[in-house]
Amino acid sequence: MYKLESSGNNSSRGHSWHSDCSQTGWDRDTEQVFLKFPMEKIMAKFDCIKTVEMHTGGHPLRIIQSGYPTIDGDTILSKRRFARDNLDHLRKLVMLEPRGHYDMYGAILVSPDLPGADIGVLFTHNDGYSTMCGHAVIALGRYVIDYGHVKATEPETEVNIQCPCGLVKAFVQVTDGRTGQVRFHSVPAFAFATDLDVDVVGHGKVTVDIGYGGAFYAFVSAERFGLDVRKSRTRDIVDAATAVSNAVKEQVKLRHPDDKDLAFLYGTIITDGNDEWSDEPTANMCVFAKAQVDRSPTGSGVTARIALQYHKKLITLNQKRTFESGACGSRFTGSAVKDTKCGEFSAVVVEVCGHGYYTGEASFTREDNDQIKNGFLLK
Structure with a gap:
């Protein structure tokens, strides 16, 4: 795998491309096929x-x-x-x-x-x-x-x-x-509402928490729908989360102290229900936008979930938790690191850690x- 070099001139960035590809099946015959159809000429049009x-x-x-x-x-x-x-x-x-x-x-x-x-x-x-x-x-x-x-x-x-x-x-x-x-x-993260009942089509009354971590999310345990966030079919989790999102959007008026453009529900996060601090990973799956599924543990969702846990006194400052993706098992860590305010809301700054590739x-x-x-x- 080539290594990216720090440079302000992107056009001069060198890749050890041929040596890498030669190790994975790239050969001169394949190269000649590509040379017959130069994409630079096609793209230029x-x-x-x-x-x-x-x-x-x-x-x-x-x-x-x-x-x-x-x-x-x-x-x-x-x-x-x-x-x-x-x-x-x-x-x-x-x-x-x-x-x-x-x-x-x-x-x-x-x-x-x-x-x-x-x-x-x-x-x-x-x-x-x-x-x-x-x-x-x-x-x-x-x-x-x-x-x-x-x-x-x-x-x-x-x-x-x-x-x-x-x-x-x-x-x-x-x-x-x-x-x-x-x-x-x-940014300052906070609990907007806890133990809030909403009427969800096909499920009756469902109790949710709503937290803000740069975006607003509804949180509910997979157990409420007879699901397991690590084992159930993704389609079933998506359907449950989408039903909750639709209900919250219809029944709950969100607000943010800084700007009205921030006051909308981004999605619903289905969790394993393990909100009290533990050194064992806790899993969740985020369904956001138009029923889009986050493969990662969701950085802004981890932020909002920690803000809720901190509000409920389930964790303390600098108490690190591991959050696992129900989709693929990848992990982030998170912790509340500083008390703060966001308008009238008691808030917290959250640290989230992961690795991009x-x-x-x-x-x-x-x-x-x-x-x-x-x-x-x-x-």
Whole structure:
């Protein structure tokens, strides 16, 4: 596997590509086939969006490298609105099939407007634009250093990322010039409601907690639906979570002290119900946006879940927990590290830790006579 070198000039980045591929079946005959169809010439005829591909905890992150137009706006939330209202065709182009898939996730780097921020970012998914994404922040911590946006310092480099929800501080391990594990400190996270009954179609009254960790989530134990978050079919967990999300959206009015654009339910997280502190991992699965399934333990969901546990006095400051993805078994750690306030809400800063990995680079285009060139969702 090639190693990414820290450089401000992306075009000069060297890859030991042929030596790597020769070890995995690449040969000269295959190379000659590719040389007959030079993609550079094909791509030059059309608009091209280039990306860096990563994953954290199994969930993908498609980072826009070039090809996106300027996103206007004085604040990051106004940039989010501009992208939603004017550039959504490009989100669909890179998120949906045939270039993406139902559960693809993306990041668009923008200029920050907060003092001290190194970069700003907009997050994209199958239904629009989120306000926070922990798995993306973890991946971006590495990317920002490896692609020369922030100079690396050992043993740890601080990267300040302005998300739509606010400033998130990431701390990236750097060893012998190579980036690794990333931890981040969240925006103020809080319990919005606990032990709240909602009427869920097909399930009657269901008791949920609602927490904020950069985005709002409803939380409910899988046991309420006769499910096991580690063993049940994903489709069954998705159906239960979607029913809860629909009920909460209809019956609960959310609010956030900072901005009305933050006051919406992003998804429902089905848990194993083990909220009291333990040194054993606790599992959950997040279903967000348009019934999109997070493969990772969900960084902003871990943040909100810790805020709820801290509010209920089930954990104390600096008491670390391990959170496991019910989808693939990947793990993050999290802990409440500082008391704070968010408007009228007692809040907490949460530290979440994980590791993002590179999976490749890509160039995407579209041809005018392609009938499905703008993308589609397979339902």
